[in-house]
Amino acid sequence: MSNYVNVVGYQLEKVHTGVIKWCLESQGKLTNIQAEIFDNLYSRIGKVTPFDKDEVQKVNCTPEYSFGRKVRIDLLIEIVTTSSSHYISCEMKVDSDPYQEQLDQIVNRVTQEFPDAESSEYILVLLGSSVVMRNIGDNHKLFNVISNRDLIDVFSNAQNESYIISEWIDALVEEVKREECILTNFNHISGKGLWEKSEHIALGYRPYFSTYYYLYSEMRKSSSMQDSWCIYSGGNNPVMNLSSHWKAINNFEFYWEFNYLEFCFKVHIDKNKMSHDALNALRDLLYPVLEKISYKGFPSQKRYGDWNTIFKWKFDVSEQSHQEIFDIIENKILPIYEEITNVAIDVLQNNQSDALHSAFLV
Numbered sequence: 001m002s003n004y005v006n007v008v009g010y011q012l013e014k015v016h017t018g019v020i021k022w023c024l025e026s027q028g029k030l031t032n033i034q035a036e037i038f039d040n041l042y043s044r045i046g047k048v049t050p051f052d053k054d055e056v057q058k059v060n061c062t063p064e065y066s067f068g069r070k071v072r073i074d075l076l077i078e079i080v081t082t083s084s085s086h087y088i089s090c091e092m093k094v095d096s097d098p099y100q101e102q103l104d105q106i107v108n109r110v111t112q113e114f115p116d117a118e119s120s121e122y123i124l125v126l127l128g129s130s131v132v133m134r135n136i137g138d139n140h141k142l143f144n145v146i147s148n149r150d151l152i153d154v155f156s157n158a159q160n161e162s163y164i165i166s167e168w169i170d171a172l173v174e175e176v177k178r179e180e181c182i183l184t185n186f187n188h189i190s191g192k193g194l195w196e197k198s199e200h201i202a203l204g205y206r207p208y209f210s211t212y213y214y215l216y217s218e219m220r221k222s223s224s225m226q227d228s229w230c231i232y233s234g235g236n237n238p239v240m241n242l243s244s245h246w247k248a249i250n251n252f253e254f255y256w257e258f259n260y261l262e263f264c265f266k267v268h269i270d271k272n273k274m275s276h277d278a279l280n281a282l283r284d285l286l287y288p289v290l291e292k293i294s295y296k297g298f299p300s301q302k303r304y305g306d307w308n309t310i311f312k313w314k315f316d317v318s319e320q321s322h323q324e325i326f327d328i329i330e331n332k333i334l335p336i337y338e339e340i341t342n343v344a345i346d347v348l349q350n351n352q353s354d355a356l357h358s359a360f361l362v
Contacts, residue, residue: 005171011206013092014063016127017075019168020090021061023158024077030056033158038079040154041088042121045144050119055081067109074125084118091143095128095210097232103140125151128175129210132217133231148172148179178204182214183317190318194260212238212260215317222322224330234259245337249344252282256334263329264300264312265290265340276304282344283310289339295328 008015024034035053042049058080065076075090089110091103103124110120124143126133131147146154152172159166178185185203189211192199200207205214213231220229220240228244234257241257248254253268269279280302287299290311300309313333315325 003167003171003174005168006174010171010175011094011128013074013094016092016094016125016168017063017090019164020075020077021063022164023155023161024059025061026056026059028058029054030059033161034059036157037155040157041123044146044150044154045121045123047121050086051079051081055083057082067113071105071109073106073110085114085116087114087117087120088123089120090123090125092125092127093130095130095206095213097130097133098124098126098140100140103143107142127151127172128206129179129213129217132179132213148175152176174204179214179217182211182218186211186215187318190316208260209233209238216240216258219317219322219325223326245334247337247341249341252344254337254341254344259309259312261315261317262312263315263333264309266307266309268307271304271306279304279308285343286310286340289336289343293333293336295332297333 005015023037026034030038030053032053039049056079060076060078060080062076062078063074065073067073073089074092077088077090079086079088087110089106091098091106103122107122110122114120122140122143124140124145126145126147128148149172152169155165155169159169185205189196189199189203194208197207200211205211216229216231216238220226223229225242225244228242230241230243232239232241237259239257239259241255246253246255251270251273255266255268257264257266267279267282283299283302290297290299295313297311297313300312303309313328315328317325
């Protein structure tokens with residue numbers, strides 16, 4: 001591991017913003033390489049470079065540009081020309097998902113802070129496994145998403161300028177290869193123990209979440225509902241959630257998701273409106289329905305929280321193809337959903353359980 005990016009840590013956003021700053025910052029005219037990078041960057045987001053190379057007087061790059069205590073931009077690029085200023089606001093995520101509120105706040109503050117800017121662009125840089133995650137932020141109307149591959153293309157002609165750029169690009173290329181080789185690599189990890197951090201690290205993954213994010217991204221390609229599977233962190237586990245199958249029934253909200261490689265049927269509750277006894281009563285009523293599924297699953301522990309697992313099914317990608325996994329989910333497990341929700345509705349309508357009946361009341 002001689003590459004300085006990997007030594008310091010690929011996951012550290014400051015490494016990437018620092019390299020971009022080092023490449024682009026200038027206290028005078030742009031070099032030909034810098035001008036080419038800007039042209040590549042604007043082209044990548046579907047825009048024409050809004051200034052000529054000879055107009056630029058300086059470029060200021062400020063990592064972690066702060067608007068007070070609450071709003072900060074990972075990298076603010078200011079291009080000062082003879083007649084005006086242009087801004088590029090870069091928010092960067094490595095192995096994590098962006099949030100709509102955060103991106104909205106950046107746009108609002110930049111608009112207020114630089115009202116006289118001739119142009120202002122917003123770029124969401126998704127590095128590492130962030131590139132395969134699908135969450136609310138990557139569809140923000142003003143942010144243009146660029147990835148590991150995009151950065152390689154944008155900066156490729158500058159890699160001979162310094163080892164700072166060349167080793168950074170090498171690290172980006174290595175990350176792309178980790179994404180592309182996830183199936184082979186995951187089977188290797190599976191054979192030696194999924195919970196051995198050293199095995200993940202030896203293959204270049206940041207344990208354990210990023211390995212699963214890449215695996216999930218490959219898995220969902222075999223689903224007929226590919227665009228409905230959203231990848232993100234569940235706090236304690238990597239998650240691939242079936243966003244199209246959330247159902248709210250009074251104080252219950254049912255949903256389905258992968259936690260690691262267990263496919264889970266879950267319920268979201270408001271603990272102020274639903275007791276532990278009521279949740280367990282719901283579980284007991286649903287178990288007979290869930291146990292009818294021909295692919296054998298098992299009840300979860302009867303824990304009590306805002307987000308609760310009712311039932312789960314284990315899969316093994318080293319022994320089951322992705323197509324086989326989704327055939328089971330889509331043809332054997334999910335068809336029972338209507339019967340599950342009917343049980344919940346019947347509880348309310350027919351008062352089958354006093355505990356559950358009170359829990360359903362708004």
